[in-house]
Amino acid sequence: GQNIDQPTEMTATEGAIVQINCTYQTSGFNGLFWYQQHAGEAPTFLSYNVLDGLEEKGRFSSFLSRSKGYSYLLLKELQMKDSASYLCAAMDSNYQLIWGAGTKLIIKP
């Protein structure tokens, strides 16, 4: 079957660094997406990885290991506005997105 696992909730301090992990199992694989979703709003695109390694984009970085079925999203210099849910989604062989339940990130001052 197809499955995405990520922690339900994480807490971090403003200015710190946090890593949100995601493991996936899909029928075929066409890449791994990370989306941010603030409460009551639609998801917005953060990153896409299809090759192994780290992709850096400002304060956010995303890592992929295809052999391990593993990805993480790294958020640096945390700001209060980063409080949101972070959704991991893997694209299967039919180019359909399989979504995790999301990780709720709570930032404390």
Next chain:
Amino acid sequence: ETGVTQSPTHLIKTRGQQVTLRCSSQSGHNTVSWYQQALGQGPQFIFQYYREEENGRGNFPPRFSGLQFPNYSSELNVNALELDDSALYLCASSLEFQGVHEQYFGPGTRLTVT
């Protein structure tokens, strides 16, 4: 460039009723995907439309149906509403269904079934 829009924003229906939700794609996008997102959960794929044809369906019963129009806007219809259908319904448009393309989400329709 116009983003993805959805209507209505909120809707309250009674069990057994039918509902139609609407979505306008981002300009230039010919593929629309619909998702159901329960509170505290990730989006669950309902189906996808590409150039007016259904192109993939998730694990949802036939009472969930859809349409895509020549201008690539789309509708999601749900018949015989059940209490568990209460959720946020998201539509997302993308450039093509094949290949990897970012999906752009609309603001969603919050459906409450009582």
